[in-house]
Amino acid sequence: MSLLSGNKTPIVARRSLRVNSLLLLLARISAQLLAVLFAAILARRLGVQDFGRFAFIASLIFIGNTFTNFGTDTFLVRETARNGKVTDAASRALSLQFAFSALYCAAILVQRDTPLFFYSLALFPLAVFSVNNALLRGLSRFDLFWLLSLANGLIQVIAALLSRDILSLCLSLLLGQILISTLSCRICSASLPNFRLLPLNDFFPIFKLILPFAVLTILLVVTQRLGILFTSSMLGDEDTGYFSAVTRVIEGFKLGHYAILGALLPSLSQGGSDSWKSFRRAFFLLMVVSLIFALSLAFLSAPILRILYGDAFFPASNELALLGWSLIPYTISSFISYDLIARGMESIIVRSALLSLFIYIALYLVLIPMLGLDGAIRSALYGEWLQGFVFVMFYLFTLHSAKDLPPNESR
Numbered sequence: 001m002s003l004l005s006g007n008k009t010p011i012v013a014r015r016s017l018r019v020n021s022l023l024l025l026l027a028r029i030s031a032q033l034l035a036v037l038f039a040a041i042l043a044r045r046l047g048v049q050d051f052g053r054f055a056f057i058a059s060l061i062f063i064g065n066t067f068t069n070f071g072t073d074t075f076l077v078r079e080t081a082r083n084g085k086v087t088d089a090a091s092r093a094l095s096l097q098f099a100f101s102a103l104y105c106a107a108i109l110v111q112r113d114t115p116l117f118f119y120s121l122a123l124f125p126l127a128v129f130s131v132n133n134a135l136l137r138g139l140s141r142f143d144l145f146w147l148l149s150l151a152n153g154l155i156q157v158i159a160a161l162l163s164r165d166i167l168s169l170c171l172s173l174l175l176g177q178i179l180i181s182t183l184s185c186r187i188c189s190a191s192l193p194n195f196r197l198l199p200l201n202d203f204f205p206i207f208k209l210i211l212p213f214a215v216l217t218i219l220l221v222v223t224q225r226l227g228i229l230f231t232s233s234m235l236g237d238e239d240t241g242y243f244s245a246v247t248r249v250i251e252g253f254k255l256g257h258y259a260i261l262g263a264l265l266p267s268l269s270q271g272g273s274d275s276w277k278s279f280r281r282a283f284f285l286l287m288v289v290s291l292i293f294a295l296s297l298a299f300l301s302a303p304i305l306r307i308l309y310g311d312a313f314f315p316a317s318n319e320l321a322l323l324g325w326s327l328i329p330y331t332i333s334s335f336i337s338y339d340l341i342a343r344g345m346e347s348i349i350v351r352s353a354l355l356s357l358f359i360y361i362a363l364y365l366v367l368i369p370m371l372g373l374d375g376a377i378r379s380a381l382y383g384e385w386l387q388g389f390v391f392v393m394f395y396l397f398t399l400h401s402a403k404d405l406p407p408n409e410s411r
Contacts, residue, residue, distance in 0.1 A: 027146035032252045034153025036308060039248050041160040042169070043241070043309040052232065052241030054166050057116050059228040061123070064108070065130075066221035068100035068123050071213025073134045074341065075206070080138025086192055088201055090131055093210075096203035097127035119170035125181035128197070132184040135192060144187055152180045212346035219353035223360050223387075230364040231376045239373045242316040245309050246377065250323055253293045254330065283335045290327040297324030319377040326381050329388030336391045345398065352394040356387035 043051045072093035079089055101123040108120040129152070136145045159172035188195045227247065232240040297304070301320035305313045333352075340349050360383040367375030367382075 027142065027149040030146065031149040031153050034150070034157055036248065036252055038153070038156045038160050039245070040308045041157065043245065043313065045160070045163070046166070048241040048312055049237045050166060052237035052239070052244060054169065055228055055240055055244035056232045056237070057113075057119060057166070057170070059225045059232075060108075060116060061119050063218075063221060063225055064101075064104045064120060064123055065126055066218055068097050068104055068127060069130055069214075069217065070096055070100060071210045071215070071217045072097060073130055074217070075210045075213045076131065076134035077138040078341070080135055081140075084139075086135055086139070086195055089206055090135055091197050091199070091201045092203045092206045093134075094127055094131045094197050095200035096207070096210075097131070098124065098200070099203070101127055115167045115170040118167070118174055122174045122177040125177040128181040129177070129184050131197065132181075132188045135188060135195070139192065141191060144191055148180070148184050148187065151183060155180050212350055216346055216350045216353055219350065219357055223353065223357050223383075226357075226360050226364060227376055227380045230368055230379075231373070234364075234368050235372060235376070239376070242313065242319065242373055243376055245305065245313050246316050246320045246323055247380070249297075249304060249308065249320055250326065253290075253297075253324070253327055279335075279339070283331070286331050286335075287328065290331045294324040294327050297321055316373070319374065323377050323381055326384035329385045332388045333384075333391040336395045340395070340398070348394055348398050349391075352387075352391045356383070356390050359383055359386050359390070 042054060046054060076089060076093055080086060104123060105117070105120045108117050111117070129148075133145060133148060136142070136148070155176035156173065159169060159176045163169035163172050185197070227243055228240060231243045298321045301324070302314060302317040305317050305320060337349050340346065360379065363379035363383050364376065367379045369375070371378065
C-alpha cells in the first residue's frame with residue numbers, strides 16, 4: 001500500500017499545454033541563461049586550461065548523476081501523471097538513488113582527486129532535488145519547477161563568484177546543492193498534499209520497471225559527454241576548454257526542445273488526441289527554429305564566443321559555427337524518443353541509443369587523432385546526424401511492424 005495514498009483528490013494542475021509549455025520554457029531559459037553566466041564567469045576566472053579541467057570534473061559528476069538517477073525522473077513523471085498524485089514510488093526512487101550515489105562516491109574516492117570527490121558528494125542532495133522536480137513536473141506544477149530552476153541557477157552563479165580555484169568551486173557547489181535540495185523539500189511539502197520521502201522504501205519493486213529508463217538515460221548522457229572525455233584524454237585541458245565552451249552554447253539553443261517536450265510528456269502519458277496534435281505541431285515548429293539557429297551561428301559564432309567567454313575563446317568560433325548544424329538531427333531524435341516513451345516502447349530507444357554510442361566512439365577515435373579539436377567537433381556533429389538516422393530507421397521499422405499504436409489510436 002502506498003505511503004501517500006488516502007482520500008485526497010488528484011492534484012494535477014488544470015493548466016493548458018500552452019501555459020505548461022510557457023512555464024517550462026521560462027524555467028529552461030532561466031536555467032540556461034544562468035548556466036551560460038556560470039560558465040562565462042568560470043571561463044574568465046579560471047582561464048582556458050583550468051576551465052577545461054573543471055569541464056572534465058563536471059562531466060564525470062554529470063555522468064555520475066545520470067547513473068545514480070537511474071532513469072527515475074522520467075519514470076516518476078509518467079507514473080505520477082498517470083496516477084494524478086504522489087505515490088510511494090517517490091521514496092523508492094530516492095532510496096535507489098542514494099544507494100547508487102554511495103557506490104559512485106566510493107569509486108570516485110579511489111581516484112584520489114580531492115575536488116572531484118567533494119563534488120561527487122553533491123550526488124546525495126541532487127537525488128532529493130531530482131525526485132522533487134519529477135513530482136512537480138508529473139503533477140504539472142511547472143510554476144514551482146521554474147522557481148526551483150531559477151534558485152538552482154542563482155546558487156551556482158554565486159558559487160562561481162565566491163570561488164578562487166577548482167577546489168573552492170567544488171566545495172561551494174556542494175554546499176549550494178544541499179541548500180537547494182532543502183528548499184525543494186520545503187516547497188513540495190507546502191504544495192503537494194501527502195508529500196513524503198521518508199522513511200525510504202525498498203526500491204526493488206520498481207527496479208524492473210525503471211531499468212529501461214535507466215539504460216536509456218545512461219546511454220544518452222554518456223554519448224553526450226563522450227566529446228569532453230575523449231578530448232580531455234587525447235588532446236588536453238586547453239582543447240577541452242574550447243570544446244566545452246562550444247557545446248555549452250549549443251545546449252543553450254535547445255531551450256525550446258526542453259520546454260515543449262517536457263511539458264507535453266505528462267499529457268502524452270495520460271493520452272488524448274489534442275496532446276498528440278500539439279506534439280506534431282511542435283515538431284515542425286522546432287525544426288524551423290533549429291534551422292534558423294544553425295544559420296545564425298554560422299554568421300555570429302565569433303561575437304557570441306567573445307561576448308560570453310572573452311577573446312581567449314575566439315579560436316573556437318569556426319567550431320561553434322560547424323556544430324550549430326547538429327540542432328536539426330537533435331530535434332528529430334528528441335521527438336522520436338518522447339513519442340516512444342509515451343507509447344511505453346523504451347526498449348526501442350535503448351537499442352537505437354546503444355548503436356549510436358558505438359558510432360560516436362568510432363568517430364572520436366578516428367577523427368580526433370587526425371584533426372585534433374576540429375575532429376572532436378566534427379565527431380559530435382556527424383554523430384548527431386547519424387544518430388538521427390538510426391532513430392528514424394528504428395522508429396519507422398517499429399511503426400511498420402506494430403499491429404496497433406498505443407496509447408492513442410487516433411494519432
